[in-house]
Amino acid sequence: MAAISAIKSREGKTQSYVLLLTDITRQKQHQAELEKIAHYDMLTNLPNRYLLDERLRDAMEYASHHNEPLAIIYIDLDGFKAVNDNYGHQTGDMVLVSIARRMTNVIEEGDTVARLGGDEFIVVAPRIHQKNSHHEYFARLLNSLVQPFHCSGGVFDMSASLGITYYPQSDEVTPDRLIRQADMAMYEAKIHGKNRFVIFDTKKDLYQRGFGRIISELKHGMNNRELRLFYQPKVNMRSGELAGVEVLVRWQHPEKGLLLPAHFLPATVDDALSVIIDNWVIEQSFKQLTQWCNDGHNFHLSINVSVKRLEEDGFYAFLSRLFNEYTKIKRDHITFEILESSAVADLEYVSSVITEISRLGVKFSLDDFGTGFSTLNFLKKLSAEEVKIDRSFVRGMLDDESDLIIIRAVLGMAAPFGKRVVAEGVESEAHGLALLRLGCEYAQGYAIAKPMPPEKLAVWHESWRPFQSWLQFKHY
Ligand SMILES: [Mg+2]
Numbered sequence: 001m002a003a004i005s006a007i008k009s010r011e012g013k014t015q016s017y018v019l020l021l022t023d024i025t026r027q028k029q030h031q032a033e034l035e036k037i038a039h040y041d042m043l044t045n046l047p048n049r050y051l052l053d054e055r056l057r058d059a060m061e062y063a064s065h066h067n068e069p070l071a072i073i074y075i076d077l078d079g080f081k082a083v084n085d086n087y088g089h090q091t092g093d094m095v096l097v098s099i100a101r102r103m104t105n106v107i108e109e110g111d112t113v114a115r116l117g118g119d120e121f122i123v124v125a126p127r128i129h130q131k132n133s134h135h136e137y138f139a140r141l142l143n144s145l146v147q148p149f150h151c152s153g154g155v156f157d158m159s160a161s162l163g164i165t166y167y168p169q170s171d172e173v174t175p176d177r178l179i180r181q182a183d184m185a186m187y188e189a190k191i192h193g194k195n196r197f198v199i200f201d202t203k204k205d206l207y208q209r210g211f212g213r214i215i216s217e218l219k220h221g222m223n224n225r226e227l228r229l230f231y232q233p234k235v236n237m238r239s240g241e242l243a244g245v246e247v248l249v250r251w252q253h254p255e256k257g258l259l260l261p262a263h264f265l266p267a268t269v270d271d272a273l274s275v276i277i278d279n280w281v282i283e284q285s286f287k288q289l290t291q292w293c294n295d296g297h298n299f300h301l302s303i304n305v306s307v308k309r310l311e312e313d314g315f316y317a318f319l320s321r322l323f324n325e326y327t328k329i330k331r332d333h334i335t336f337e338i339l340e341s342s343a344v345a346d347l348e349y350v351s352s353v354i355t356e357i358s359r360l361g362v363k364f365s366l367d368d369f370g371t372g373f374s375t376l377n378f379l380k381k382l383s384a385e386e387v388k389i390d391r392s393f394v395r396g397m398l399d400d401e402s403d404l405i406i407i408r409a410v411l412g413m414a415a416p417f418g419k420r421v422v423a424e425g426v427e428s429e430a431h432g433l434a435l436l437r438l439g440c441e442y443a444q445g446y447a448i449a450k451p452m453p454p455e456k457l458a459v460w461h462e463s464w465r466p467f468q469s470w471l472q473f474k475h476y
Helices: 025-039 049-066 080-087 089-106 134-146 175-191 202-223 273-294 307-311 315-325 340-358 376-381 391-396 401-417 429-438 454-463
Strands: 002-008 014-021 070-078 112-117 120-125 149-151 154-156 159-167 196-199 227-236 242-253 257-259 301-304 334-339 363-369 386-389 420-423
Touching: 025 049, 049 070, 049 112, 049 120, 049 159, 049 175, 070 089, 070 134, 070 175, 080 089, 089 112, 089 120, 089 134, 089 149, 134 159, 134 196, 159 175, 175 196, 202 242, 202 273, 227 273, 227 454, 242 273, 273 301, 273 307, 273 315, 273 454, 307 334, 307 340, 315 340, 334 340, 340 363, 340 376, 376 401, 386 391, 386 401, 391 401, 391 429, 401 420, 401 429
Parallel strands: 159 196, 242 301, 301 334, 334 363, 363 386, 386 420
Antiparallel strands: 002 014, 070 120, 070 159, 112 120, 149 154, 227 242, 242 257
């Protein structure tokens, strides 16, 4: 460091200068060291996560300005922990240093390889499309890691799992989000057997995050009491008897209006929310049924339950509690409907739960029958009293011979097992008559009644009469 001062006479004239030189080498070295500590990993000398963040932001800016895709590669060594455990940390560190060197040799000019910590690394590869082939580049990176390592502790075979994502994407994404995506893809590479690379699927992610949005909105909606229960009658077409009412959930969305379950329930299938909704529906409909009992109505209820609800512990205890609380409800007036297609997935288990819950005195129904595997074994294993033929077959039965054949087959399968068969989706008098001719007396559908709010049910029940052709139908 140089400092120059002027020496002046009494009159103020500069007479000479004094130059003061100081050696600040050590200060500079210290400063550089601090900078290095802040931006580089001490073991491997690779950029650390702070410098990575800086480089990634720069690369993203470049990529979006020049519309040149950039790849972010998350690298995790397979079985690195075993090296540390079996040979000690010193050997482990040596492996990490060689890994860093190998990757540095493989990456191209302008790429960054950084160490996140442990055995996790990130490569940022700008202008990825200028590299011969992306996949070849990823494979080269992967191959550099599978070569054996020679250390004082011995020779190791190593491999790594790589997860890759690209930028830009159709959605706005942050650097953090990109690293998370690459991490998720890396995790998938691990699940699929390690020593491979997996490219993050943004379309699948968007779809699932769409579900995420629905779920969080729905949670909010539940707190705001936006869910409604509608009730759809199920009748005997020949006698006009009301056999029961199916509870159907609707979402009174503040902006989108009244939503059918198809618009929101699929998002909840793999989420704990589906159990919460099922519990809510069951409890609310118990309240409603008690209300009807108090008003002198003797309705039967059919309630849809998800297989996830059956699988979760505590369903038996939950129902016992409700029956103790809502004492007016007759247990055999409650039927739980289970989707046939979902019950198939774990037949033995679902069958055991049904058997257990049946001890409470409630009944079971197989919903949407015909859409799954519909085997005889299925009918045998599940002690359900009722089978509901899926609406898709009923709707088509008047013009589509194969739908008619399926309905006939379901009736033929269910009868020997003593199951009641209910046809869903009966939209006209003609459909009902055709079903009666096949021997199916129970039905549900718009020709009988649409799902309605609870206060309308009693009035409907008072006034409803089956079509004359249904009443007059006689079996020969
Ligand atoms: Mg149903």
